[in-house]
Amino acid sequence: MKPRNQRMLAVGIILVGVSLAVALATQAFQENLLYFYSPSEVLAGEPPADRRFRVGGLVEADSVQRQDGVLEVEFRVTDMEQSLKVYYDGVLPDLFREGQGVIAHGNLQADGSFRADQVLAKHDENYMPPEVAETLAKHGHPVDTAGQPN
Amino acid sequence: MKLPAWLHKFASPPHVYGFAGALYPWLLGLSLVLMAVGFYGGLVLAPADYQQGDGFRIIYVHVPSAYLSTAVYALMATASAIGLIWRMKVAHAVAAAAAPIGAWFTLLALMTGAIWGKPMWGTYWQWDPRLTSELILLFIYLGYISLRGAFDELGKADRASAWLAVVGVVNLPIIHYSVIWWSSIHQGPTIKKLGSPSITMEMVWPLLLLIFAYSLFFAAILLQRLRAEILDRERYSRWVGGVVQATASPT
Numbered sequence: 001m002k003p004r005n006q007r008m009l010a011v012g013i014i015l016v017g018v019s020l021a022v023a024l025a026t027q028a029f030q031e032n033l034l035y036f037y038s039p040s041e042v043l044a045g046e047p048p049a050d051r052r053f054r055v056g057g058l059v060e061a062d063s064v065q066r067q068d069g070v071l072e073v074e075f076r077v078t079d080m081e082q083s084l085k086v087y088y089d090g091v092l093p094d095l096f097r098e099g100q101g102v103i104a105h106g107n108l109q110a111d112g113s114f115r116a117d118q119v120l121a122k123h124d125e126n127y128m129p130p131e132v133a134e135t136l137a138k139h140g141h142p143v144d145t146a147g148q149p150n
Numbered sequence: 151m152k153l154p155a156w157l158h159k160f161a162s163p164p165h166v167y168g169f170a171g172a173l174y175p176w177l178l179g180l181s182l183v184l185m186a187v188g189f190y191g192g193l194v195l196a197p198a199d200y201q202q203g204d205g206f207r208i209i210y211v212h213v214p215s216a217y218l219s220t221a222v223y224a225l226m227a228t229a230s231a232i233g234l235i236w237r238m239k240v241a242h243a244v245a246a247a248a249a250p251i252g253a254w255f256t257l258l259a260l261m262t263g264a265i266w267g268k269p270m271w272g273t274y275w276q277w278d279p280r281l282t283s284e285l286i287l288l289f290i291y292l293g294y295i296s297l298r299g300a301f302d303e304l305g306k307a308d309r310a311s312a313w314l315a316v317v318g319v320v321n322l323p324i325i326h327y328s329v330i331w332w333s334s335i336h337q338g339p340t341i342k343k344l345g346s347p348s349i350t351m352e353m354v355w356p357l358l359l360l361i362f363a364y365s366l367f368f369a370a371i372l373l374q375r376l377r378a379e380i381l382d383r384e385r386y387s388r389w390v391g392g393v394v395q396a397t398a399s400p401t
Binding site: 004007008011014015018019022026035036056091092093094095096103118119120121122123124125126127128129130131133134 | 197198199200201202206209231234235236237269270271272273276278279313316317319320324331332333334335337338339340348349350352353354
């Protein structure tokens with residue numbers, strides 16, 4: 001074998017080897033890499049009870065309740081199958097609204113509700129002028145946060 | 151496998167030096183004109199977003215930078231592999247010239263993302279798969295640059311850093327698919343799915359034009375840096391002496 005081909009083989013083997021190692025490592029850590037749990041997963045008891053974790057989903061329509069004079073807010077996060085009650089005391093991001101994707105970080109309380117100390121809005125990949133969004137909604141195609149028009 | 155004949159010319163440093171010098175002003179000029187058009191389209195003509203208002207306009211810096219952060223890396227790794235396999239010094243010079251530009255694009259993508267993330271998501275930074283893998287990309291660039299600097303002997307620096315560049319390629323698919331493989335706060339790709347209403351025409355044409363313009367700008371800066379890199383590497387050769395005399399003598 002020519003030295004040039006040997007070097008080519010070496011580059012190939014290193015690439016394949018490292019890719020394989022990284023693929024196996026990410027597979028093994030899949031659970032730790034999981035950034036958030038869905039409400040169904042939380043209710044099925046998947047997240048560890050004694051640790052902080054994140055819940056992701058949509059803010060359920062008509063579920064946001066505020067009290068006058070305080071920041072305390074409660075709402076339900078849904079994955080369209082099950083929903084979870086979330087309490088939060090703090091400033092909500094600009095994009096927070098009903099129907100919007102959110103990620104809440106905190107822990108589960110004894111009564112099965114979720115106490116968040118951080119709430120983030122998840123933006124989708126849709127960009128459009130307000131008029132288009134209105135027209136879509138008027139014709140019964142609101143843009144949902146999963147990214148696909150309904 | 152043999153290299154095609156026209157490629158052999160590009161193994162000659164004086165040829166590449168002259169070629170890069172001739173191409174540089176054209177690429178730079180064209181990229182600046184297209185950037186002006188693209189920014190006018192994106193910042194003035196395009197409508198505000200239905201949710202984000204004018205805040206979405208940061209994509210005209212964020213998306214081209216993020217795209218180039220990975221594209222430049224792919225180019226750098228390819229050049230490194232060619233340098234390793236065919237012992238082509240000019241290829242190593244290309245990789246060395248590309249690294250700092252790629253690192254700057256990566257930093258720009260991370261910073262514009264953080265600036266956008268604070269009002270929209272509610273946080274500057276999250277240890278999210280997309281954000282973290284992009285940060286790792288920045289570290290690989292910085293590692294590549296420092297590894298080159300750690301050797302006195304040019305050949306050793308070339309080879310060691312080229313292996314690092316080749317190994318780091320593994321990170322590219324992770325960055326790209328991170329938003330698909332794992333649940334992530336970062337949104338999925340917008341431009342990939344043409345057809346469905348991910349983004350309207352008035353918003354997307356400046357974006358595509360700017361991606362092209364940024365790429366040309368990168369190519370121009372790369373060629374200029376490559377010229378400097380070649381002069382430095384060949385500083386004891388006769389042709390560089392000629393170049394230096396030609397630039398120094400007129401007055």
